Amino acid sequence: METLSARHLDVLRAWVNQNSHTDNPDGVRKVQASAHEEAFRLGLTLQWVPSTLPNAPHQALYGTRGNGPKHVVLVCHADTVFPKDSAFQKCIENPDHWIGPGVIDDKGGILVSLLAIEELNASFPETVTIHWICMPTEETGSQGYHSFLADLGRKAELVLGFEPALPDGSIIASRRGNQWFQIDIRGRGGHAGRDATTLLNPALEAALVAGHATELSDEASRTSVTVTGLETNSPTFNTIPSTARVKIDGRFEHSAEGERVLSHIQNIGTVPFLKPKTDAVQPLTKTLKILENCPAFSRTPNVDALAQFALNTIQKIEGIEVEVRTSGGSADSNYISRPGLPILDGLGPRGSGMHTEQERLELSSLKTRAQVTASLLRHWGK
Numbered sequence: 001m002e003t004l005s006a007r008h009l010d011v012l013r014a015w016v017n018q019n020s021h022t023d024n025p026d027g028v029r030k031v032q033a034s035a036h037e038e039a040f041r042l043g044l045t046l047q048w049v050p051s052t053l054p055n056a057p058h059q060a061l062y063g064t065r066g067n068g069p070k071h072v073v074l075v076c077h078a079d080t081v082f083p084k085d086s087a088f089q090k091c092i093e094n095p096d097h098w099i100g101p102g103v104i105d106d107k108g109g110i111l112v113s114l115l116a117i118e119e120l121n122a123s124f125p126e127t128v129t130i131h132w133i134c135m136p137t138e139e140t141g142s143q144g145y146h147s148f149l150a151d152l153g154r155k156a157e158l159v160l161g162f163e164p165a166l167p168d169g170s171i172i173a174s175r176r177g178n179q180w181f182q183i184d185i186r187g188r189g190g191h192a193g194r195d196a197t198t199l200l201n202p203a204l205e206a207a208l209v210a211g212h213a214t215e216l217s218d219e220a221s222r223t224s225v226t227v228t229g230l231e232t233n234s235p236t237f238n239t240i241p242s243t244a245r246v247k248i249d250g251r252f253e254h255s256a257e258g259e260r261v262l263s264h265i266q267n268i269g270t271v272p273f274l275k276p277k278t279d280a281v282q283p284l285t286k287t288l289k290i291l292e293n294c295p296a297f298s299r300t301p302n303v304d305a306l307a308q309f310a311l312n313t314i315q316k317i318e319g320i321e322v323e324v325r326t327s328g329g330s331a332d333s334n335y336i337s338r339p340g341l342p343i344l345d346g347l348g349p350r351g352s353g354m355h356t357e358q359e360r361l362e363l364s365s366l367k368t369r370a371q372v373t374a375s376l377l378r379h380w381g382k
């Protein structure tokens with residue numbers, strides 16, 4: 001087994017021991033600053049990219065290497081889900097595995113992406129330009145960077161994501177997208193006994209929205225539209241509320257499905273079902289807020305050959321049979337996706353227990369997964 005240099009182990013240890021919860025931007029920045037040093041050593045041209053959110057404390061670290069016509073994005077992230085006051089703060093080291101916050105998600109992933117560039121540097125493929133991005137807000141939906149990531153996607157012909165591999169070592173070629181909708185309904189409110197015939201009822205309107213939204217689910221295309229909240233401001237049984245709110249969560253595998261759901265919700269969420277029968281009745285108002293609209297990326301035909309190459313290389317280097325699979329959760333790579341763009345994710349290290357206090361890294365996989373990415377890029381660059 002090829003081992004990592006002591007310096008690389010020191011670097012990873014320092015990253016894991018540095019709290020970098022998304023809400024600890026100073027900590028995130030410290031991990032990125034150290035990654036900046038490592039990337040600079042490898043010849044990347046680096047810059048900090050500000051967030052598009054007003055007064056946002058985060059910055060993304062972006063670097064390029066190479067000058068070739070084939071553009072590839074390598075994406076990793078420095079933030080974690082472990083808050084500053086969490087009991088899980090330090091790296092526990094065993095000879096073959098480490099346990100620690102963010103050790104695979106995604107500090108090990110940052111290291112794998114950089115080690116892959118180091119492997120390439122011996123004979124960096126002339127045809128390739130690498131765009132390397134170390135994100136600060138992956139765990140909270142890449143907020144502040146949606147347009148930056150989409151721009152990268154327009155430039156790229158291939159995206160490689162360094163989220164951890166799946167627990168059995170498999171990699172990822174598709175991720176579901178998700179949407180969150182909040183629909184607020186306003187009416188006049190009144191007494192259930194006296195006013196029922198002269199008022200339009202926001203509670204009933206909310207129920208109609210919920211029913212119609214649910215019908216947008218489509219099992220065959222694995223699209224789910226789920227009502228996750230139905231609230232009114234009525235305190236009692238006999239009060240017609242003046243406001244009601246519906247919360248909806250949508251999940252989809254194909255971007256066309258995301259667009260279909262969105263266009264229906266834009267109608268269901270803004271045009272009242274209940275209409276006044278006379279001028280004396282006050283109409284309801286409805287407002288729609290789209291709180292999340294994360295695109296899916298689906299397995300494109302042109303990703304299959306690359307995925308197969310990666311699987312064969314893993315078999316050769318690690319001696320294990322793994323697969324290419326779908327992951328339910330979204331990541332930075334979802335925001336880089338566009339129809340037809342091949343994306344492979346889960347190219348980070350092997351391990352288990354991400355987002356738990358048992359987060360575990362298989363130490364040897366840092367090197368082997370870096371070798372997999374390096375040969376993938378050499379192959380793709382031909």
Ligand SMILES: [Zn+2]
Nearest residue numbers: 105106138163
């Ligand atoms: Zn992650």
